[in-house]
Amino acid sequence: MYMQKQKSRLPSIFYWLFSGLLLCATTHAQLPRDLKITNFDGSTGFYSxxxxxxxxxxxxxxxxxxxxxxxxxxxxxxxxxxxxxxxxxxxxxxxxxxxxxxxxxxxxxxxxxxxxxxxxxxxxxxxxYPVRINGKTVPAVISMLLVDHASQVWVGLKQKGLWQLNTLTGTYTAYDRLTDPKRLMPDSKIFSSTTISTAVEGDPGVLWLGTYYGLFRFTTATKELVPIRSQPLQTTVFRDDDFISVAQDGNQLWLGSWAGGLSRYDIQTGQWKNYKVNYAEPKKYTTNIISGIRVRSGKELWISSNDRGLGIFNKQTAQFSFYADDPVHQNDIPAILCYDVATDKHNNIWLMHEWGLTRIQPRESKFRFTEVPVSKTDNKQFYYIRDLVEDEEHIYVATLLADGFHVKNKRTGVDRHFPVKLMPGEEPFLSVFKILKDSKGKVWVVSRDYIYQYDTQQEELVLIDQPAGAQLRKGSNHYSDITEDAKGNIWITSTRNGVFRNDPITGKYAHFYHDPKNKQSLTSNTITAITADSYGRVWIGGPAGMLAFYDPQTQQFSGYAFYSSKNNAEAGNTITALLADRNGMVWAGSDDGLIQIDITKPAPAVVKVYSSQDGLRGDVVYAIRQDWNGTIWFTTNSSLCMVNQRTQRVNSLLLSNDVMKTVADGIYLTVNGNKLQVLTYGGYYSFDPVSLREKEKDSVITITSFRVKDKEYYYQQELKEKGRVRLGATENMFTFEFTVLDFSQSDNRQYAYMLEGFDKDWVNAGSRRYASYTNIPGGNYVFKVKSLDTYGDVNSSVVSIPLHVNVPFYKAWWFILIVAVVITSLLYVFYRFRIEKEREILQLQTKAQTLEKEKTQVQYENLKQHLNPHFLFNSLTSLSSLIRINQKLAGEFLDGMSRIYRYILQSKDSELVPLKDEIRFIQTFISLQKTRFNEGLQVNLRIEEEYMHQKIVPVTLQNLIENAIKHNIVDEETPLVIALFVEDGYLLVKNNLQKKSFVDTSNKQGLDNLLSLYKYLSDRPMLIEEDEHHFTVKIPLI
Incomplete structure (x- = not known):
């Protein structure tokens, strides 16, 4: 930090006169006035x-x-x-x-x-690298630091001269040997104890050192150190060579000194020249302090001064100019204690001062304001320019709330104004709305109340014949707009009485208006905009969705339905401006955006409605124009907008940056086609559309930060060595920050990025300067980012960062394969174990079932053995009676018994027999029983032939019938009825219930044995059902 001293006063009146003359002289240097000034503090992230x-x-x-x-x-x-x-x-x-x-x-x-x-x-x-001298670390202040073209590091130590740092060993070497033919005292001693405040490398290997004792030249190859002075060194007098800043400009060195002003040294001629800021006090230690120097151009230098602030030195006139003397910026830019100045590639000025850091951005406005002076105004300075037309000789201007119609002769510069008539009963303000120069060279002037033509020969404003339509209502038509169609007809709109067409040959008017009795008439008499397309149609627009076009074939207006508002089809659809461009499109400005209509097709169709979602700032469109290059321009209440039809986006330029006054109505093309005007109050702004469409130079986009899991990741070295950045499996959450290092137009930058391999397409980030990704799967990716200008066009090369994210081990193919093999093996072992266990269980179950079956069969055989003697006893009893009574029947009975026992013996070794065999057997058995019981036993067999091939356990039916006879009363008065039939795959044996009160030899095991036996022979169980009337046994057929 430089010493701060107060400026002393000289009471001499000569001083003040001289200073005044000096101030006048310093104005020769031109200071930029239109500045954007930014003071960096804690709110901007700069806390020092x-x-x-x-x-x-x-x-x-x-x-x-x-x-x-x-x-x-x-x-x-x-x-x-x-x-x-x-x-x-x-x-x-x-x-x-x-x-x-x-x-x-x-x-x-x-x-x-x-x-x-x-x-x-x-x-x-x-x-x-701590300063180590003779093996010891010393506390030396670094007063100068320079890295030369050969990457050698040169260091100035406060009051210890020049040193070289060996970056490999970390040692410092002093260089102070010199010879000086002009010295008055040993320079080596002076230099070894001096402070080097500033340095610059001129030619490769030549260092220019600014010190307390003047300028020195040091040659790095020979280590030669030479003082460069205009006169021998005198330490006891006031000197101008206590140099604290230096800048090289070609063959000239510019050096700023403490209290010595600005010095120039010509390297080729060896000539010196000194310039003082304050010539009134040339030998005062608190003035003429030049702390910083930067070359601005071939004619000027930027300088900073401890006692005068920021300024410019004109090298040709040798004059200084400081912002401290500028009444516009004297409170914005520090006037004292400025310690250095720097510039960047965008010509911004960076000022270091006692209160911190300030950036100063000179701005060159692309808009030039032209004032339109008026002789009277009804609204003070807020009179408006409503239209402007320019031809080779004149500029025609329409004013509102001022003095009428203006004509300026471009050659002489004479500006004449013509008042317009006011209709009785209307507001007493002169209002000229529109000007048209038609294809025949006639200049039409439309005021609120009357229509005029300007006679360029006589230089007179002529009131022509007026439309007769005014008779439809009292008062003014309130004319609003004018256009010429393809046949040369002039169309004039009004906000009270529809639209009028003037035939330039006959001078007669045709009137189109709203007639409630005629459905083919206009829907409204309020017409606010008009345009004529290249197909001969004339388009008009107004409030409440009013948009129609005149068809020259039908000679009628056809309403065109459009709804720019998606939520309300009736309100919010006022047409405020119309333009038919040269490309077959009609552009309609509304209070809800800009509507593009394709008129090249037989039926005009809306192509797109541009709104805030497409970049439009301010929904209400006031005026639309097409420049010579075919670009569509329009204005809203806050912006000048351009349609980028390639990207279907609106590029909005905030007028507050360049146009200080509000926009009145719109933008209009001049006749030569290379200028547009933004009309406002008191005048208009002119600009060249090309200047706004000029693409910025190719920008270099830079990755400013790469954060992995919210921690800075320095990737450049890895990328250089390995060609890609490798991230671990858990490092799949990262953020890229990027920017174009543009310190002048950074707010206008747009960006697009993509993570190739993850994003399907480019992500439009707008002005956002970062891209964050989370949970990125393992794999190879390439992060790409590019810069877009304000018009959506790419203006930078694509920056690419190849990335590899490791796949988590649990997702790696080898791990999945190992897990699959292990799981398959475990499943196989488990499967084999289960199979083996099931086999063992099955063997045991099979053995158990076999034993149970054998047991059941034994029991059943026992049952049959038990039944056989019982049956034999009963049969023999019946046979003995028959022998005495009926020998023939006894013979038949004996033959039946023989067949029964033969069947029993034949089926003894069979688990199952065909049902037809069992039925044949049971018929024989039933005939024998009827011998005993006569009509007391009735057996009904109803079994279809289709079931005869199915099988049954042998003598099942005999056991069941015998069981029924055994447990029920068999009497001719109350016969026992047994029915045998098939139902649902079961053979049913059903008898009526008339139970005996006492049954001999009933062990209740016959049915149980049958149940057990059928359980092993059939998947369907044997069923026993009993109610108060019947007893039924259902035997599954097998």
Whole structure:
């Protein structure tokens, strides 16, 4: 920080006169006046007031050394690097006094507490070099730091001269040997104890050093150190060569000194020249302090001064000019204690001063304001320009609330105005709305109440014949717009009485208006806009959805239905402006956006409605024009807009940046086609559309940050060595930050990005400067980003960062294969185990079932053995009776018994027999039983032939019938009725219930044995049902 001293006063009146003359002289240097000034403070992310140094690197970043560490600025945000306790990979000292950049992109810093630090942006690492002299670390303040073309690091130590840092060993070597033929005292002693405040490398290997004792030239190859002076050194007198700043401009060195003003040294001729800011006090130590110098152009230098602030030095006139003397900016730009000045590639000025850092952006407006003076006004300075037409000789201007119609002779510059008539009963304000120069050269002037033509020969405004339609209503028609169709007819709209067509040959008018009795008439008499297309149609528009076109074939207006509002088809659809362009489109401005209608087709069709979603700022469109290049321009209440038909977007230019007055009505083309005018109150702004459509130079987009899991990831070195950035499987959440390092138009930048391999298409980020991704699957990707200008066109090369995200081990093919093999093996082992267990269980169940079956069969056999003797006893009893009574029947009975026992013996070894065999057997058995019971036993067999092939357990039916006889009363008066039939695959044996009160030899095991036996022979169980009338046994047929 430079010493602050107060400026002394000289009471001499000569001083004040001289200063006044000097101030007049200094105005020769031209200061930019239209400035955008930004003071950086905590609200912008810059928290330091003590700014020490400033550096622009080759990539475009700005680096700022402060008392609070190192800052990096990318045009939007500041990033701070500062000392971290117990962290060797950080700054050893926060007070950064000097900055320099190497060709490898590394940032070198000179520190107040001694030492040099090097920051590598590619790796995010700091390498610190403490000052070690004779093996000892010394606390030396770094007063100068320079990295030459050969990447050698040169250091100025406060009051210790020039040193070279060996970056490999970390050692410092002093260079102070010199010879000086003009010295009055040993220069070597002076130089070894001097402070080098500033330095610049001229020719490769030649360093120019500005010191307290003047200028020195040091040759790095020979280590030759030579003082460059205009006269021998005298340390006891007031000198001009206490140099604290330097800049090289070709063969000239410009040096700023403490109290010595500005000096120029010609390297070729060796000539010196000194310039004072304050010639009145040339030998005062608190004035003429030039702290910073930057070359502005071949004619001018930017300079900063401790006692005068920021200014310009004109090299041709040798005059200074300071903003401290500018009444416009004297309160915006510090007038004192400015310590250095720098510029960037966008011609912005960066000023370091006692209160921090200020950026000053000179702006060259592309809009030129032309005032239209008037002789009277009804609204003070707020009279409006409503229309403007220009031809080769004249400029015609329509004014509102002023003095009428203006005609300016372009050759003589004479501006004449013509008042217009007012209709009785109307507001007493002169209102001229529209001007038209038709294809025959006639100039038509439309005022609120009357229609005129301007006679260019007589230079008179002529009131022509008026339309007769005014008779439909009292008062003025309130004319609003005018156009010429393809046949030369002149169409004039009104807001009270429809539209009028003037035949230029006959001078007669045709009137089109709303007639409630005629459905073919106009829907409204309020017409606010009109245009004629190349197909001979005339389009008109107005409020409440009024849009119609005149068809020259039918000679009628046809209503065209459009609804720009999706939510309300009746309201919010006022047509405010119309234009038929040269490309077959009609553009309709409404209070809900801009409507594009294709008229090349037989039926006009809406192509698109442009709204705020398409970039439109302000929905109400006031005026539409097409420039010579075919571009559609229109105005809203806040913006000048251009339609990019390629991208179908609206590019809006906020007029507040360039047009200080509000827009009155719209934009209009001049006759030569290369200028547009924005009309406002008091005058109009002219601009060249090409100047707004000029594409910015190809921009270089830069990745400013790459954060993985919200932690900075320095990828550049890895990308350079391996060709891609490799991330772990858990590092699949990351954010890219990017920008174009443009410090003048950063607000207008648009961006698009994509993660190739993840995003299907480019993501339009607008002005957002970051892209975040989460849960990215493992794989190869390429992050791409590009810059778009305000018109949506790409204006930068695409920056690509190849990425590889490791696949989580549990998703890797080998892990999945191993898991699949393990699971398959386990399943196979489990399957084999289950199969084996099931086989063992099945074997046991089979054995158990076999034993149970054998048991059941034994029991059943026992049952049969039990039944056989019982049956035999009963049969023999019946046979003995028959022998005595009926020998023939006894013979038949004996034959039946023989067949029964033969069947029993034959089926003894069979589990199942055909049902037909069992039926044949049971018929024999029934005939024998009827011998005993006669009509007391009735057996009904109703079994269809189709079931006879199915099978049944042998003697089942005999057992069941025998069981029925055994448990029921068999009497001719109350016969036992047994029915045998098939139902649902079951053979039913059903008998009526007339139970005996006592049954001999009933062990109740016969049916149970049958149930068990059928359980093993059939999937369907044997069923036993009993109610109060019947007993039924259902035997599954097998």
């Amino acid at each position: 007031r003590m700014v020490r140094c400033f550096l622009k690197d080759d990539q475009g970043f700005i680096w700022i050394g402060t008392a609070d560490g190192l800052y990096r600025y990318d045009g939007y945000t500041f990033r701070n690097y500062h000392k971290q306790p117990n962290d060797t990979n950080s700054l050893p000292d926060n007070n950064v006094l000097q900055l320099a950049a190497g060709k490898d992109g590394k940032i070198w810093m000179g520190l107040e507490k001694g030492g040099v630090s090097c920051f590598d942006p590619a790796t995010g690492t700091f390498h610190n």
